[in-house]
Amino acid sequence: MPHAATARHAGRVHRIAIATAAEVSTLDDEGRHLLAALVDAGLEVEPAVWDDADVDWSSYDAVVVRSTWDYPRRLTEFLDWAARVAERTLLLNDVALLTWTTDKRYLLDLERAGVPVVPSVFLEPGQPTEHPLLGLEHVVKPTVSAGSIDTLRLGPDDPDRSRGLVEAIHATGRTAMVQPYLADVDVSGETALVYLDGVLSHAMRKGALLEAGAELHDGLYAQEQIDPRDATPEEAAVGEAALAAVAALPERAGALPPLYARVDLLGSPEGPVVLEVELAEPSLFLDLAPGSAQRFAEAVRRRLG
Ligand SMILES: Nc1ncnc2c1ncn2[C@@H]1O[C@H](COP(=O)(O)OP(=O)(O)O)[C@@H](O)[C@H]1O
Ligand SMILES: [Mg+2]
Structure with missing residues (x-):
């Protein structure tokens, strides 16, 4: 028979943090649904605000990034946080994926790999605000974005607003992107x-x-x-x-x-x-797709080994 302490260790309940934003510190409907599924899968789970300095990330066996929706204007801070967490515990998704996905210039990687993407023109700060889509219905947005922030649909009759938004994005040191409106x-x-x-x-x-x-x-x-x-x-x-x-x-x-x-x-x-x-x-609409939160929870358990 195993030693009691060993048995407890073997059966130790894994602790999981669901990383979220301060504005949704108790998670959204989907996050709460996921939390319940993770608990049902035998894990101990709590929400944790990603930029809360009091959180001890090393106290978790894994940190699952979810509703951290306030990162786009603080990308460097967010990725620095991710790197720090990853030094202390298992971060899901990992830092390389978070880094890649948070700047839509990754569309160029996909295009190079032969994946069909929305045609996109990238305008770096310092470059002219003039762009080839001014005469069409198009979309202007920052490359680092979420929740449609700083995103406009503009008609061919609106070149000034289009250039103005590119300029405003550039003024904050960000890269703008322009796509035809599909x-x-x-x-x-x-x-x-x-x-x-x-x-x-x-x-x-x-x-x-x-x-x-x-x-x-x-x-x-x-x-x-x-x-x-x-x-x-x-x-x-x-x-x-x-x-x-x-x-x-x-x-x-x-x-x-x-x-x-x-x-x-x-x-x-x-x-x-x-x-x-x-x-x-x-x-991820885990609260709307039956069984999906359970699949997510099982996937987390597999990562914990
Ligand atoms: N090129 C486009 N054509 C049509 N709609 C677009 C286009 N780009 C963005 N949108 C609309 O704007 C929304 C937000 O843009 P998106 O590229 O998804 O950025 P994010 O979700 O990161 O803010 C999309 O969900 C879509 O409804
Ligand atoms: Mg989107």
Whole structure:
């Protein structure tokens, strides 16, 4: 019979932190649903605010990044935090993935890997605000963004507002990006493919978010219309290609797939194209897709060994 202390050690309950933002310190609906599933899987779980200096990250066996939605204006601070946590415990997703996914210039990596992406022009600070899409309906946004902050849909009649937003993004030292507005989103919405441990778990339809002529919103995230949807084989193939491109990044050699990933697709005349690969803080709709929170919890348990 094992020694009592050894048995206790072997059966020690793993402690998990769900990293969140101060504004959602008790988590959102999805976060609470995930917390319950992790507890049901035998783990001890609590939310922890990522920039709370009093949190002892080393006291957790794993830190799962979820609703840290206030990082875009503090990216360096956020990635420094991630690196510090990763020195002390298991950070999911890992620092390399968080670094890669939080700047949409990763679309260039995907494009180089042959993954169809929304055509994008990147405008670095110091470069002219003039861009080739001024004559079309287009979208201007910062490369580091979440929840549609500093994002506008602009018409060909609005070159001044377009250049003005690029300028405002540049003025804060950020890189701007410009894309054609893919109007299929007004009809079909956006498709979010959620992968858990590299396997497609479920898909959701997200309604269009940008209104022509609208002003910038200043909330933590934009209100979204979400409905379950099945991925078409074509969409699933693009999602797989995107994840394969991530796996093929030099910094991913030998690494496990992301614990969680969300690949957002828009329809285009050429078929589905990648709008985003979200590996940091995407909503995963775990509260809306039956069984998915349990799959997430099992994936966390596997990572704990
Ligand atoms: N090129 C585009 N065409 C159509 N809609 C877009 C485009 N880019 C962004 N959007 C809309 O704006 C929203 C936010 O943009 P997104 O690129 O997803 O950035 P983030 O979610 O990181 O803020 C999308 O969900 C989509 O509704
Ligand atoms: Mg998005």
